[in-house]
Amino acid sequence: MLFDKLSEYDKKGMIPFHMPGHKRNTALLGSGLPYRLDITEIEGFDNLQSPTGVLRETAALAASLYGAARAFLLVNGATGGLLAAVHSAVRRGDKVIMARNCHKSIYNAAELFELRPVYLVPETDGKSGIAGSVWPGQVRAALDRHPDAKLVILTSPTYEGVVSDIASICAVAHRRGIPVLVDAAHGAHLGFSKGFPPQPVSCGADLVVTSLHKTLPALTQCAVALVSGELVDRERLAGSVNLFQTSSPSYVLLASIDRCLRLLERDGAKLFEDYEKRLAAFDEAVKSLVKLRVLTKGTDDVSLHGGFFGFDPGKIVIDAGGTNLSGGALMALLRDRYGIELEMAGAGYAVAMTSVADKPGALKKLAEALLEIDRREDVVCRDRAPVMAFTLPRRLKSVGEAAVMEGPYVPLDQAVGKMSLEYVWAYPPGIPYLVPGEMIAEDAVRLVTQLSEEGITVHSTGGKLPEMIRCAAAW
Ligand SMILES: Cc1ncc(COP(=O)(O)O)c(C=O)c1O
Numbered sequence: 001m002l003f004d005k006l007s008e009y010d011k012k013g014m015i016p017f018h019m020p021g022h023k024r025n026t027a028l029l030g031s032g033l034p035y036r037l038d039i040t041e042i043e044g045f046d047n048l049q050s051p052t053g054v055l056r057e058t059a060a061l062a063a064s065l066y067g068a069a070r071a072f073l074l075v076n077g078a079t080g081g082l083l084a085a086v087h088s089a090v091r092r093g094d095k096v097i098m099a100r101n102c103h104k105s106i107y108n109a110a111e112l113f114e115l116r117p118v119y120l121v122p123e124t125d126g127k128s129g130i131a132g133s134v135w136p137g138q139v140r141a142a143l144d145r146h147p148d149a150k151l152v153i154l155t156s157p158t159y160e161g162v163v164s165d166i167a168s169i170c171a172v173a174h175r176r177g178i179p180v181l182v183d184a185a186h187g188a189h190l191g192f193s194k195g196f197p198p199q200p201v202s203c204g205a206d207l208v209v210t211s212l213h214k215t216l217p218a219l220t221q222c223a224v225a226l227v228s229g230e231l232v233d234r235e236r237l238a239g240s241v242n243l244f245q246t247s248s249p250s251y252v253l254l255a256s257i258d259r260c261l262r263l264l265e266r267d268g269a270k271l272f273e274d275y276e277k278r279l280a281a282f283d284e285a286v287k288s289l290v291k292l293r294v295l296t297k298g299t300d301d302v303s304l305h306g307g308f309f310g311f312d313p314g315k316i317v318i319d320a321g322g323t324n325l326s327g328g329a330l331m332a333l334l335r336d337r338y339g340i341e342l343e344m345a346g347a348g349y350a351v352a353m354t355s356v357a358d359k360p361g362a363l364k365k366l367a368e369a370l371l372e373i374d375r376r377e378d379v380v381c382r383d384r385a386p387v388m389a390f391t392l393p394r395r396l397k398s399v400g401e402a403a404v405m406e407g408p409y410v411p412l413d414q415a416v417g418k419m420s421l422e423y424v425w426a427y428p429p430g431i432p433y434l435v436p437g438e439m440i441a442e443d444a445v446r447l448v449t450q451l452s453e454e455g456i457t458v459h460s461t462g463g464k465l466p467e468m469i470r471c472a473a474a475w
Contacts, residue, residue, distance in 0.1 A: 132307025161315025321348030346427030402437030
């Protein structure tokens with residue numbers, strides 16, 4: 001049974017370097033959830049769909065902590081908030097400028113609202129292969145070419161911690177009266193300390209959606225949508241949030257949002273001071289790594305990555321690309337030998353997520369484990385695999401049109417020239433190589449084959465790659 005499995009896992013005492021950001025740290029957060037607190041909208045407990053009481057107070061606290069004009073509490077993650085944010089700012093069929101590395105929920109919004117996306121491809125980091133920042137110049141050029149676009153959509157920070165210059169991007173878009181939506185699902189902890197990049201809200205973003213549960217001490221699914229400025233209709237956003245959110249919100253989750261925000265209000269300064277000290281000690285310790293490398297930490301620095309405008313120091317991206325260890329092997333080693341569970345592994349790297357709630361000693365253990373692995377004789381340096389170039393495929397149909405089309409699974413090598421009905425992606429760079437409605441070019445097939453031959457998992461919505469892909473005729 002899942003409950004027993006979870007309880008057993010808890011007893012193992014694994015060190016979590018993954019979401020949720022509360023890190024199961026009951027010493028910091030207390031316990032007692034959830035049955036005795038699990039109610040519905042009874043007298044005195046407000047109504048999330050049109051809050052006037054306690055929930056309105058929590059939302060006001062969120063707005064004030066993040067410096068936004070208004071906040072909406074979300075209990076089904078940033079996913080629902082992003083759908084709502086896009087819905088509030090566009091009309092069906094509108095053109096949007098969106099980063100190619102946007103999360104699936106933005107692609108889902110494009111599909112649902114039949115949007116016409118113009119993609120901004122982030123620069124690929126030449127060293128690690130992960131997606132870099134989107135630059136203001138790219139946004140300016142796209143808006144010059146597409147002055148009829150209605151919204152700019154970006155992810156900052158990314159899953160791996162890469163930050164874009166949101167202030168300059170907002171200045172570019174606002175000059176044309178176009179709002180900017182920042183998916184800051186991984187940036188809920190930004191803005192509470194100068195040691196981290198600024199919060200996208202304070203950079204001028206009109207809409208920001210952030211997952212408290214990813215990088216702050218809150219239960220899974222807790223998130224907030226934040227709106228500022230005059231370019232987005234706040235009442236329309238309120239309606240959009242209600243459209244995509246459950247009508248039976250969990251008070252356990254709402255209480256967790258409230259607790260997280262109040263903890264930050266009361267103890268945020270101290271929590272972040274301690275957090276930064278732990279990160280600085282980790283940074284110092286990993287200077288001794290010889291074969292492995294931690295992006296922007298130790299001997300590495302953000303200035304060595306031309307594709308990064310900034311980087312979230314809370315994200316630990318362990319780069320094993322210069323060794324014979326794959327990201328997956330590194331992740332397994334840390335799990336099996338050291339009782340450390342990471343967030344994810346890509347081809348040549350693995351990601352550890354940290355937060356203010358990491359237990360004392362956790363980061364030190366991670367650093368020690370990495371140093372020990374680095375010293376192993378069977379971990380040897382080897383040439384890095386070349387970074388795979390990504391070319392934007394030709395669009396044949398909109399993602400909305402293609403998503404409802406029927407089509408067979410076809411062997412990959414026979415799919416050249418056909419239209420993909422699937423999303424196809426791999427880590428790195430974590431960008432969809434193909435989106436439904438795009439032409440399957442020969443170089444995309446070559447890329448998928450090459451990645452698979454190198455043992456890199458190629459993900460696809462149909463789940464049959466590298467053998468088969470669902471597609472349709474290109475006309
Ligand atoms: C960049 C990005 N945006 C949005 C989401 C969705 O957030 P949530 O899990 O809170 O729904 C994720 C989830 O991993 C993400 O990585």
